[in-house]
Amino acid sequence: MVEFTPLSGAVGGFVIGLAAVLFMAVNGRVAGISGILAGVLTPVRGDWAWRAAFMAGLFAAPLAFWLATSEKPQVVFDHPLWLVALGGVLVGFGARLGGGCTSGHGVCGMARLSRRSIAATATFMATAMISVFVLHHLAGF
Amino acid sequence: MWRGFSMRVVSAFLIGLLFGLGLVVSQMINPAKVIGFLDIAGDWDPTLLVVMAAALATTFLGYRLVLKRGKPVLDASFRLPTNTVIDRPLLIGAGLFGVGWAMAGLCPGPAISAAAVGGPAPWIFVAAMACGMQGQRLIRP
Numbered sequence: 121m122v123e124f125t126p127l128s129g130a131v132g133g134f135v136i137g138l139a140a141v142l143f144m145a146v147n148g149r150v151a152g153i154s155g156i157l158a159g160v161l162t163p164v165r166g167d168w169a170w171r172a173a174f175m176a177g178l179f180a181a182p183l184a185f186w187l188a189t190s191e192k193p194q195v196v197f198d199h200p201l202w203l204v205a206l207g208g209v210l211v212g213f214g215a216r217l218g219g220g221c222t223s224g225h226g227v228c229g230m231a232r233l234s235r236r237s238i239a240a241t242a243t244f245m246a247t248a249m250i251s252v253f254v255l256h257h258l259a260g261f
Numbered sequence: 262m263w264r265g266f267s268m269r270v271v272s273a274f275l276i277g278l279l280f281g282l283g284l285v286v287s288q289m290i291n292p293a294k295v296i297g298f299l300d301i302a303g304d305w306d307p308t309l310l311v312v313m314a315a316a317l318a319t320t321f322l323g324y325r326l327v328l329k330r331g332k333p334v335l336d337a338s339f340r341l342p343t344n345t346v347i348d349r350p351l352l353i354g355a356g357l358f359g360v361g362w363a364m365a366g367l368c369p370g371p372a373i374s375a376a377a378v379g380g381p382a383p384w385i386f387v388a389a390m391a392c393g394m395q396g397q398r399l400i401r402p
Contacts, residue, residue, distance in 0.1 A: 122291075122293050122294050122297040122304075122306045122308075123306065124306050124307055124308055125288060125308050126307075126308065126311045128286055128287060128288065129287045129288075129308040129309075129311035129312045129315070130311050130312070130315045131286055131287070131315075132282075132283045132284065132285070132286035132287020132288070132289065132312055132315075133283065133287055133311060133312035133313065133314065133315025133316040133317075133319070134283070134315045134316070134319050135279060135280075135282055135283030135286060135287075136280055136283035136284065136287070136312070136315075136316040136319075137283075137315065137316040137317065137318065137319025137320040137323065138279065138283070138319055138323070139276050139277075139279040139280035139283060140280070140316070140319075140320045140323070141319065141320055141323025141324060141326075141327055142272075142276050142279070143273075143276045143280075144323075144324060144327050144328070144333065144339065145323075145327040145330075145333060145334060146272045146276065146333055146334045146335055147269055147272055147273060147276070147333060147334075147335055147336060148332065148333030148335070148336040148338065148339045148340055149333075149336075149339075149340050150340075150341065150342065151276070151280060153368075153369040153370035153373070154369040154394070157369055157373070157390075157391075157394070158394050161391055161394055161395060162395075162398065169270045170269050170270045170273040171273070173270045173271070173273040173274035173277065174273040174274065174276065174277035174280075175277065175373055176274055176277065177273070177274040177275060177276065177277025177278035177279070177280070177281060178277045178278070178280060178281040178284075178370060178373040178374050179281070179373055179374065179376060179377045180278055180281065180377070181277075181278050181279075181280070181281025181282045181284065181285050181374050181377075182281065182285045182290060182374050182375070182377045182378045183377050183378065184278065184282065185282060185285045185286070186378065192378060193285050193288075193290060193291070193378050194288065194291045194293075195290060195291055195292065195375045195378055195379030195380070195382075195383065196291055196292065196293040197292050197293075197365075197366065197379075197382045198292070198293060198296065198366075199292070199296075199364065199365065199366065201382060201385060203364045203365065204364065204365045204367075204382050204385055204386050204389075205385050205386065205389045206361070206364055206389070207360075207361040207362065207363070207364030207365030207366075207367070207386065207389075208361065208365055208367075208372075208385065208386040208387065208388070208389025208390040208392075208393065209361065209389045209390070209392055209393040209396070210357050210358065210360050210361025210364065210393060211358055211361035211362055211365065211367070211368060211369065211372075211386075211390050211393065212361075212369075212389065212390035212391060212392065212393025212394040212395075212396075212397070213354075213357060213361075213393035213394065213396055213397045214353075214354045214355065214356070214357030214358030214359070214360075214361060214393070215354065215358050215368075215369060215390075215393075215394070216354070216393075216394050216397035216398070217350050217353060217354030217357065217397050217401065218350065218351050218352070218353070218354025218355040218356075218357075218358055219342075219344070219350075219351060219354065221358060221368050221369050221370075222362075222368040222369075222370070223280075223368075223369070223370050225355070226313060227313070227316045227317060227320055228320060229342070230317055231317055231320035231321040231324055232324060232341070234342065234345070235345060235347060236342075236344060236345060236346070236347055236351055239347045239351065239352065239355070240351055240352070240354075240355035241355075243352055243355035243356050243359065244355040244356065244358045244359030244362065245359065246359065247355075247356045247357075247358075247359030247360050247363070248299050248359035248360070248362045248363040249299050249300075249301055249359075249363075250363075251299075251359065251360045251362075251363030251364065252296060252299040252300045252301075252363045253300070253301075253302055255363060255364065256296075256300055256302075256303060257302055257303070
């Protein structure tokens with residue numbers, strides 16, 4: 121199974137926060153990935169290129185890391201693909217309906233002490249933990 | 262005008278890259294790490310908590326410094342969410358998001374990064390997530 125990695129977790133978390141702060145300082149926006157991605161899928165004139173560029177940066181990151189360290193980032197799925205696909209639909213639908221995801225609500229919104237973001241984060245953490253319990257310990261996935 | 266526009270796109274790419282590097286270093290692009298955190302009744306891996314705490318602390322302090330300035334570097338004003346109402350769409354959306362997050366072990370940002378190095382499964386997730394996002398627009402345009 122996976123091991124607790126607090127040091128790389130803290131460094132990575134700091135870098136994520138730094139990116140969120142820089143995005144506010146330079147572009148003046150919240151770094152909410154689901155909101156940025158939604159604008160890539162439904163283009164508005166003059167408001168598309170920066171969104172696509174942000175996604176390209178996210179996509180390039182593991183490749184840059186791999187090039188720089190010769191260490192390929194691990195991506196391990198223990199779940200069947202149909203569950204991954206169903207999860208994707210719910211993540212996309214839920215993030216848009218709820219106005220944000222782990223980055224927009226969980227990091228940027230909570231850092232602004234937004235009541236909505238605190239409520240959203242508490243809700244998705246709770247339903248995610250309950251779902252993993254049901255999937256792993258009751259359903260046997 | 263064109264110069265401002267293109268600089269915004271360049272900065273979005275670079276900040277997206279930085280954000281993605283944070284996700285890679287903290288191993289949040291690995292679904293097994295995310296599920297390991299959500300599985301509190303199993304072999305619990307608190308790494309995600311450390312990542313989130315570090316990202317939140319950085320963003321909280323950084324936003325305080327940044328938002329004191331009148332405007333961002335590349336735009337006329339900060340674009341901050343103004344909605345403060347905790348309503349049903351927020352809670353239902355966040356709830357569904359959490360269920361999907363648990364099924365796949367991916368949320369929007371990590372999914373885009375994982376697609377670069379994680380084989381077909383993250384692509385299936387991203388395609389499904391895009392469908393979920395577009396589906397949400399159909400019921401609540």
